[in-house]
Amino acid sequence: MSTLAIDKAGPTRKLGSMSRDRAWALRWSYFFLVLFAIFFLTPPLYMVITSLKSSAEISAATNPWWVFHPTLSNYVELLTSNQFLRFFWNSSIISIVVVMVTMLISIPAAFALARMKFWGSATLATGVFLTYLIPDSLLFIPLFKMLAVIQEFTGVTLLNRWYVLVFIYPTLTVPFCTWIMIGYFASIPKELDEAAIIDGASWLQTLLRIFIPVALPGLIAATIFAFTVSWAQFLYPLVFTTSVDQLVLPVGITTTLIKGDVFNWGQIMTGALLGAAPPLIIYAFLMDYYIAGLTAGATKG
């Protein structure tokens, strides 16, 4: 009788302890997640806090984590400054053109590499992936010299012009976009495009009517990637452009708002925040596509 009672009590107690364990695991998870969230979100929050302070409050060295007299004067000043708007404009136009160029190059190429087996197609696909692994810091010096040589020979001004970045940035965006588009295109069932070919569709029609609509999520992920990469690029514009009216946002903020030893921190933080806004807004609305693009590199293909 007593053994029976123990046997009965055994499993319930074990179940209870297990769910208690799980509850504790959950509590600890939240605790550590909060700690990590503080670590991850401190710099952006500090940007917001500082951007709301006047320079008088910043130099008064009061509690840096709190705004005592919030003001939007930094925002007003930057958004009415022609120089800052020029940086913003340069960044936007470059990023948008680069996204379009990237798509025009990588979609047809990915289509060909995913569906048409031709001589060297496998090698080319591998080559595309390897190109993605070549960092910008390896190529900026030869590219700089190349541009200087071409400029000398043809007389076309290339250095210190923002439009040259439109030709350079695709080297960073096209390989990855092609790579993930190959993955998305390859996952489309063959029957779909075979049916289209039987119905008399040309290659171009198959691409436009079947592949692009079906692989639209991949296309959006690739577009977001191309945009964020060109928006954030810092090294190439730093090397290739120097005049104030040719700079893009990251370089413009670091070179013009920091004048010698004078750091106008309120404005620098506001500028940095405004510069971070477009990628953050895209991320906020299209988070799933963003993450799909991020993980596609290793999980597809």
Added chain:
Amino acid sequence: MADVVVEQGRLARAANSRRKGTSLRNVLGRKSTVAFFLTLPLILLIGLLVLYPAFFSLYLATLNKAMTKFVGLGNFTFLFKRETFWMVVKQSCIFAITAVIFKALIGFIVAHFVHNIPGKKQRKWRGMLLVPWVIPPAMSTLAWLWLFDPSYSAFNYTLSFFGVGPIPWLGDTFWARFSVILVNVWYGAPFFLIMYLAALKSVPDQLYEAAAIDGANWWQKMWYVTLPMMRNIIAITTLFSLIVTFANFDIVRILTSGGPLDTTHLFATWAFQVGIQSSDIPLGACVSLFMVPILAVAAIFILRDVSKRGNEA
């Protein structure tokens, strides 16, 4: 046999002459021709703006400063004799290896915490924790620079309440190296988090159930189920991050510009200082070429893992 072929050829030619212009259309319509034209822009881009500069950089590295004379390996031997160069090599290795290890560890741990909590809330947390990766690194590094500021440092202000004296975040060699790595970990850990979370979700629940039935404890589940299932993603992510971290430029450039006394320079920032700022292009090209061996090794391993994944699928 030969007759038949000739006959067919003649027939084909006759057919062609009957409908003029179709031969051109045939060539254009052929699959390999279409494929060639579709990939041509890609090939041109890679050839002209990636491969050509890469080899051009090899050529540049063999010239003298004025780029008028061929000096062979002169630039390389010159670098080998400079103390700064060896410091850059050392610092690049310290920076890349330490940062990647911490990024991988933090990513792995946080991925488990996020995986633990119920599904609905996971999205919110994941969204919040990925923010450092979304902000352009040049912008977020400015925020760190301000947090580290010598006179108004928010960190030192906070630490003073705990009785910890002001730390020279960017002024002292040790602390500058620490800060640079810290910012890189902060920026890169979310990437690992997302990759590992995706990998964790792809492990089938049955495996854990089977392990639980066999009486496996937490460590055994981790060691025999989770890690083997995630092995490939861990390898690819780590190698990829190693390349990116090794070639890092933005963070060090903005935070310390290589200082104090060149002790935080990486290959990229030193190549920029030598090649662009001091306009010794050949020497700069030479410095950046030293990144190639480690990049090549990592790339070979990544390629092996990626193609292995392809075969499994």
